[in-house]
Amino acid sequence: MFLMAHPSSPSVVQSTTPVIASNLTDGVVDSCFFSTKKINVLLDDNNYLLWRQQVLLAIKTYKLQNFLDSRTARPSQLVIDDTRVSQENPEFARFEQQDSALASWLLSSVSPAILPYLIGLDTSAQIWNAFINLYGSKTTSHLMFYRMALHSQRKVDLSMKDLLMKIKGYCDSLASCGEVISELEHVTTILNGLSPDYESIITIITTSQVPYSV
Incomplete structure (x- = not known):
């Protein structure tokens, strides 16, 4: 027997999916x-x-x-x-x-x-x-867009907080498309987005024996 329940919401289902049970x-x-x-x-x-x-x-x-x-x-x-x-x-x-x-x-x-x-x-x-x-090709185009946007982020006139939030946002968007950004790539992207004014900080982080996390 196949039982189907019709959801009232187009986006979320809690207990209205069809039920099929057997050996x-x-x-x-x-x-x-x-x-x-x-x-x-x-x-x-x-x-x-x-x-x-x-x-x-x-x-x-x-x-x-x-x-x-x-x-x-x-x-x-x-x-x-x-x-x-x-x-x-x-x-x-x-x-x-x-x-x-x-x-x-x-x-x-x-x-x-x-x-x-x-x-x-x-x-x-x-x-x-x-x-x-x-959805196959659409997902691929989204991945390309988010990855290009992620690696093109620069601090320029942004505050440090805004830069970090924008980079995190693109990392989250990539994760939603099935591509999880590693801690190393996340940190590297942040460092690449910094201006020469932060060169000393960048040197400390890149030469550290202990990996930095976000």
Whole structure:
């Protein structure tokens, strides 16, 4: 049985995600695959990587990744029985039922604004590939923008506090896109943004045997 609850908010879900529960063996779901499993964010234009992380963790927990792979071969729809009569293949019916359950769960985890892009897609793999096509290139462009902005920051007329806050802001933006900036790069970016007036401080930090943290 597949249960779906429709969220009232386009961005946050606490207990309204669909519930699917059952026994699991080697990535096979008997009747349903998530038991009171909640996705805390609905997919929108600004949270693809966060949403993707939560969805993939849930799917990997139940070993259902193959349903997202368009290369996964579906069982034959018909089989020939001992009397040489064509009948529906139980494995096909099982696969289709499970795939439809996962596809419905994926659709329930996106905001209403995204749903029109998914009209006509009825398999988990089709829906997943649509997400990649919609947000893959956008994420790359965001990463490039934030990284260029991070390394172009200069103190100039900014106060030290404002410089540090701007650099931290770009580090946080990169982290939201899945690229975590190390402490070393964070500190190096700050030092590169300082004017020659801070040369003595820069020398102390860069020659120190003890790594500095932000």
